Amino acid sequence: MSLNLPPRSDPCDGRGTPAAGAAGRGRPTTPGSVLSTAVPPRTVLPARVAPPAPVPGPPASAHGATSSAVAGLSQASFQYMAEFARTNAAIVLESGKEYLVESRLSPIARQQGHESLDAFVEHLRSGRAPADLRQIVLDALTTNETSFFRDFHPFETLKKEILPRIVQERAAMRKLTVWSAASSTGQEAYTIAMVIREHFPQLRDWTVNIIGTDLSSAVLKQAQDGRYSQLEVNRGLPAPLLIKYFAKDGDRWKVKDDLRKMVDFRPMNLVQPWPVLPPFDVIFIRNVMIYFDVETKKGILRKMRACMMPHSVLFLGTAETTVNLDVGFDQVSYGNTAVYRVGAAAKKP
Numbered sequence: 001m002s003l004n005l006p007p008r009s010d011p012c013d014g015r016g017t018p019a020a021g022a023a024g025r026g027r028p029t030t031p032g033s034v035l036s037t038a039v040p041p042r043t044v045l046p047a048r049v050a051p052p053a054p055v056p057g058p059p060a061s062a063h064g065a066t067s068s069a070v071a072g073l074s075q076a077s078f079q080y081m082a083e084f085a086r087t088n089a090a091i092v093l094e095s096g097k098e099y100l101v102e103s104r105l106s107p108i109a110r111q112q113g114h115e116s117l118d119a120f121v122e123h124l125r126s127g128r129a130p131a132d133l134r135q136i137v138l139d140a141l142t143t144n145e146t147s148f149f150r151d152f153h154p155f156e157t158l159k160k161e162i163l164p165r166i167v168q169e170r171a172a173m174r175k176l177t178v179w180s181a182a183s184s185t186g187q188e189a190y191t192i193a194m195v196i197r198e199h200f201p202q203l204r205d206w207t208v209n210i211i212g213t214d215l216s217s218a219v220l221k222q223a224q225d226g227r228y229s230q231l232e233v234n235r236g237l238p239a240p241l242l243i244k245y246f247a248k249d250g251d252r253w254k255v256k257d258d259l260r261k262m263v264d265f266r267p268m269n270l271v272q273p274w275p276v277l278p279p280f281d282v283i284f285i286r287n288v289m290i291y292f293d294v295e296t297k298k299g300i301l302r303k304m305r306a307c308m309m310p311h312s313v314l315f316l317g318t319a320e321t322t323v324n325l326d327v328g329f330d331q332v333s334y335g336n337t338a339v340y341r342v343g344a345a346a347k348k349p
């Protein structure tokens, strides 16, 4: 089954490719939140993504289901779940990941009253499972690992190399727009907000928008709430920043309003048709493309490029690159960090 990245023109306003902005060129961008531009918020980024689809296929018994090494999940059920993850999120679950599917789905299957994982998977494949349950299952199959200042170096590069130049570039517009794509529970987006507040006080009266997107409604809810456990704030967040930008809220820490207002979280599935997005000065899309196959990565990078302006910068995860995937990007290294800009090759017809 193919993934069906939709054959549509690239949706952003940037000039990253010749086709860039085909769906939005000339759209006025007024000062204020990105989501309160001339376009109504839901048109820019919808409040929900399309629910995960059941995947067609014969029932488990027709596969001559045999038990896999992992008790409770037959190979046929595993294959079905792998197809479900691939079709709905482009996540590749190769053979050997049976333990992952079993450990993530078992609590849901139990909670739904199923005696075995196979019975639960059978319910999913029957087409009778409601959209909300399919969304919960898809959420469970995503890996949401993240932390504040994850990998440290990218944020040093952002602070020392990238933002000083972009601030100069955007001085006339006094507008900065950043995208944390696949933002998980929001630590990356709030980290960017803290870097801006700490080191670029002159942006206080600019229009600064940081947009976090993810397909998982569960992680988006936490990101929107801006509440983190002690364990989560212990991971990467320096104590002075914790005290300055978070307030104790029961046994959790809540992001203070000043920072919270800089960030907007929205659902977005990177492998479904993209909504109209504004051009971004900086894009972080880290530690998500490692889960995708080559064609999916290519499709996403091409669309990312269309969301970038000539001065824009793309950050990938340390295990990720555009090399051999998209010749339209030039890699620029700053010490330990590589970033990507739209290169001359992108402008060739």
Ligand SMILES: C[S@@+](CC[C@H](N)C(=O)[O-])C[C@H]1O[C@@H](n2cnc3c(N)ncnc32)[C@H](O)[C@@H]1O
Pocket: 088, 089, 090, 091, 142, 143, 144, 145, 146, 147, 150, 181, 182, 183, 184, 185, 188, 213, 214, 215, 216, 219, 268, 269, 270, 271, 285, 286, 287, 288, 317
């Ligand atoms: C490992 S986390 C990375 C979080 C953050 N970017 C970082 O580097 O710390 C990967 C995130 O990608 C999201 N994700 C997976 N597939 C996705 C898709 N097709 N569209 C949007 N988000 C997706 C998951 O829900 C998860 O929150």
